[in-house]
Amino acid sequence: MPESPEATHQLPPSIDRALTYFRKLSREDKMQALVQYSKKLEPLPERFKALDRTPFTVPECQTRVDVFPEMRDGKLSFYADLDPRRSPTIAAFLAILFGAVNDQPPSTTLSIPNDFARTVMESIGLGAREVGLNAMVERLKRYAREAMRSTS
Numbered sequence: 001m002p003e004s005p006e007a008t009h010q011l012p013p014s015i016d017r018a019l020t021y022f023r024k025l026s027r028e029d030k031m032q033a034l035v036q037y038s039k040k041l042e043p044l045p046e047r048f049k050a051l052d053r054t055p056f057t058v059p060e061c062q063t064r065v066d067v068f069p070e071m072r073d074g075k076l077s078f079y080a081d082l083d084p085r086r087s088p089t090i091a092a093f094l095a096i097l098f099g100a101v102n103d104q105p106p107s108t109t110l111s112i113p114n115d116f117a118r119t120v121m122e123s124i125g126l127g128a129r130e131v132g133l134n135a136m137v138e139r140l141k142r143y144a145r146e147a148m149r150s151t152s
Contacts, residue, residue, distance in 0.1 A: 061133075
């Protein structure tokens with residue numbers, strides 16, 4: 001169910017921009033945008049490569065995806081490890097999501113609306129992927145809740 005206009009105004013600007021942009025796109029333009037975004041996902045920083053991946057894996061996703069949180073100076077950022085050539089849709093979705101929440105306080109991540117994945121991916125025939133996409137959003141929110149607890 002789409003967010004109401006009133007709810008949209010309460011969103012952090014970075015999330016509102018991403019959703020507004022994708023709501024305006026036609027199916028073809030959305031497909032092109034996803035191709036471009038899939039190339040924008042940053043590679044996993046070296047400092048995460050030696051970590052045990054088990055607690056960072058998102059098991060609900062059809063594709064192997066490991067999502068790593070990092071808190072610095074009160075700002076939360078996320079990084080992912082996946083093969084963008086084999087999973088361009090997931091890479092695109094994460095690039096969009098990370099672009100909206102990285103280097104922001106955890107409260108920004110917690111403000112991601114429940115229909116974020118549906119809004120971004122609407123009309124492109126990826127309904128089977130929605131469970132995994134929503135699981136990634138929920139993983140980010142879980143990390144944000146943990147970050148807020150550890151800083152209070």
